[in-house]
Amino acid sequence: MSDGVVIIGTGQGGFQLAASLRQEGYQSPITMIGDEDCLPYQRPPLSKAYLRDGRVEAVQLRPASFFERSRIDLIAPERAVGIDRIARTVQTSTGRMLPYEHLVLATGARNFVPLIPGLEAPNVYSLKTTVDADRLRDALATFRKVIVIGGGFIGLEFAAVAVSSGHQVTVIEAAPRLMARVVSEAMSQTFREFHEKLGNELLLGASVVEVTVGHDGLASGVRLSDGRSVEGDMILLAAGVRPNTELAEEAGLQVANGVVVDNTLLTADPSISALGDCAAFPCPTSGGIIRLESVQAATDHARTIARRIIGKSVVYEAVPWFWSDQGSLKLQIAGLGQAADEDISVVGPDGRQLVFRFKMGKFLSLETINAAGEHMAARKLLRQPDGVSLDILAARNFDIVELAKALKEPA
Structure with a gap:
């Protein structure tokens, strides 16, 4: 039998990969290694709902029975401490040697600690x-x-x-x-x-x-x-955070603000992939190498890798999107607007704010507050193969929902 897939990391991306593999019909062993003494859980609620109520079951991605039923071997708390690419094994902190047919680095990121005197204080x-x-x-x-x-x-x-x-x-x-x-x-x-x-x-x-x-x-x-x-x-x-790339570096993999992968999330080693916060990958729109600290990117990466492992030809080309809940405001961002040279802010009659971001007249990104419909419309438009121009949006008075209906997504 195949040695299967070993996933280093039990965050949302690692979990999604394991779940997607089983959904895609993968039958070989799946092993997840994580250094927290708990089942995989969602991190975004930690700064919001979980901080208030502390309900662990509300943030767990699945109960223990799911992992048993899905034949996913969860090794936690334990750390991966080394990768032998020749022997295709992962060594853990307790001395285990786990063989793999394919290894996925879902090591995430850690909090950045600046060199500020006094940060070691217990409060x-x-x-x-x-x-x-x-x-x-x-x-x-x-x-x-x-x-x-x-x-x-x-x-x-x-x-x-x-x-x-x-x-x-x-x-x-x-x-x-x-x-x-x-x-x-x-x-x-x-x-x-x-x-x-x-x-x-x-x-x-x-x-x-x-x-x-x-x-x-x-x-x-x-x-x-x-x-x-x-x-x-x-x-x-x-x-802020910094990507956890030490294992990859020690194993001789290319690292540049993340573990460098191609548009299928594969490293230069055909037996190793990387996903989520630790992965540096080609941007689907600009082609430049980027790293995203986003749950959605991690889960999209995971689905791409799962399909590739079972033999489907697939590349990662999802439109990046993000969100942040702050009090009564839900900020949602579709696309990447950091390279923008022009921003247009629109406030609708209902008071909802939209900020359209452009570069050389091409639509890059939409920022919204409490406007889920406009956010979804932006994600559809950003998938248009030829892009959308400022002129087209202006001609429609920046009614992005109506424009998305008019420009049907290609099959």
Whole structure:
């Protein structure tokens, strides 16, 4: 019998690959290796619903019976510590040697920890796992002066939950605007105004250079690059992530801000694939090598790899999309707008905001707030083989839903 597929990583991408393989009729062994002592679960709710209620069963992707019924061998908690590409084996921290016919790296990413003195204080928190979220929830059981380092998705999602629970929150972002890496200036401004109305204090354009620590060893605040100081009795570090590529590097695979793969998610080694946050892959629209920190990208990657493993000819060409729930606002992004040279913000009669992003007149991305229909329409239009122009959208008064109906997706 075949040695089957070994998946390093039990996040949503790794889980989706195992599930998709069985759905596609794959019969050989499937082994998942994960370093958390729990069943695979969803991470996005950790900064929102799970932070409030702590219901593990609500974030689990499947119960234990699913893995038994599907013949998926889940090895956890255990770490993969080495890959022998010649022998096609994975070594684990307990000394197991697991043979594979195909290996998939779904190692994800870890929180970035900048070189800031004082971050080792016990009341400085991170948010990546259920254990992290449980610690945060316990800390928020009494009133806190919370400092959030980082104005990206996770920091702002947490800030919205914390301030709505009665805590005093200060968000510190080194960039001049919120979520600057992923959204337009117009959308950054909308969320700035929203968070300020919630009661969050936002300090932009200044970085944290030191966490001040009291005689008791606990963090008591931070000092900023512009000389200001902020007091607080609890700090969340949400300064972004870095891909987990060490295993791939040690195995001699190419790494460049992620494990480099082709448009089928295959590395230069025909027996090894990579997916999700750890994978650097060709963008379906621009052709450049990108890495996406997105649950949807990870699950789309997984489905692509599963189909390839069972012998179907398939490439990854899904339109990237993202979302962030912050208080009453659901931000959704279709496409990649970072290269945009023109943004057009449209506010409908119902108050819903859309930001269209273009490069040289070509539609790249749509950012929406509480506008699921427009978001879905944008994803359809972004799949048009010849693209969609600013002129076409303007001629329809930026009614993207009607335009998507008019331009039927090719078969």
